[in-house]
Amino acid sequence: xxxxxxxxxxxxxxxxxxxxxxxxxxxxxxxxxxxxxxxxxxxxxxxxxxxxxxxxxxxxxxxxxxxxxxxxxxxxxxxxxxxxxxxxxxxxxxxxxxxxxxxxxxxxxxxxxxxxxxxxxxxxxxxxxxxxxxxxxxxxxxxxxxxxxxxxxxxxxxxxxxxxxxxxxxxxxxxxxxxxxxxxxxxxxxxxxxxxxxxxxxxxxxxxxxxxxxxxxxxxxxxxxxxxxxxxxxx
Numbered sequence: 593x594x595x596x597x598x599x600x601x602x603x604x605x606x607x608x609x610x611x612x613x614x615x616x617x618x619x620x621x622x623x624x625x626x627x628x629x630x631x632x633x634x635x636x637x638x639x640x641x642x643x644x645x646x647x648x649x650x651x652x653x654x655x656x657x658x659x660x661x662x663x664x665x666x667x668x669x670x671x672x673x674x675x676x677x678x679x680x681x682x683x684x685x686x687x688x689x690x691x692x693x694x695x696x697x698x699x700x701x702x703x704x705x706x707x708x709x710x711x712x713x714x715x716x717x718x719x720x721x722x723x724x725x726x727x728x729x730x731x732x733x734x735x736x737x738x739x740x741x742x743x744x745x746x747x748x749x750x751x752x753x754x755x756x757x758x759x760x761x762x763x764x765x766x767x768x769x770x771x772x773x774x775x776x777x778x779x780x781x782x783x784x785x786x787x788x789x790x791x792x793x794x795x796x797x798x799x800x801x802x803x804x805x806x807x808x809x810x811x812x813x814x815x816x817x818x819x820x821x822x823x824x825x826x827x
Contacts, residue, residue: 597626601723601732610636610825613725613732630827631725634733634772638765641821670695671702672753675793676736678703679710679751680720698795702753705797713801714739714749718783724776729818735773738783745786748774753793760802766790768817771809 598618605612611633617626638644653661674696681688691697718738725732737749750770752763770788777783790802 596620598623599629599727601725604633610640613723615725615732629727629730631730631732632821632825632827634731634769634776637731637772637818637821638769640824641817642824643817643820644765667695668753668755671699671795672751674699675703675753676751679707679737679791682707682711683717699753702793702795702797706793706799709799710791713742714747715742716740718746719781722777722781724773724780726772726776726779728779729772729775729814731772731776731818733773733776735777738777738785741787746783747787747789748777748785749789749791751791751793753795755795757794758792758800763790763792763802766802767804768809768814770804771806772814774806775811775814 597620600616600618602614602616604614613631613633615629615631617629618624619626656664670693674691677689678700691700714737716739718740719735720737722735722738723732724735735748736751739747739749741747748770750766750773752766767788767790770790774785774788777785785806788804788806788808790804792800792802794800
């Protein structure tokens, strides 16, 4: 008889601009601690792996200035975080936090204008803000949501916001991110996802859905991205 060791999440924290997820591996029978695992988040791996050419971002910062670039990024993060919160509580709006500033108020308007579009397609939440991990890729993170759609498919959904129009060619990193989450959801939750979805909400209150097949990014590519992060960061 073969058994797998117990694998338990303990904590998550930020350090050196990276998000870490700490897991304890224990013996299946004795529960004796065998090893502590430090897994980086998916977003940390993608942003730091040097798999993508980010030279255009540096050129953008130089063109508009570091301070203005930071202001734009911080604005997007604030709107994105509150928009995520709204969709997390889409079925429990009475317990949703009230907006604390003008950016969050705008995010709430974006949510109200787009939630009908979302609910027409994504009908049943399987899980939201779910911790997932892969022992094969040594990586972890939290999915935005996994939903059953109106056609009966299981969709892994990631919420994004944008100031300007975007096409599929503009969101390659999001496809990679979802592909990591898909591998992790299958390995740690046993959920077989049918499609990967980016639900993009624009500042003007419109929304757009980008769909990807689960096999568009293969395991070899994900392993290469993870390897480059390991070479650069050492974990």
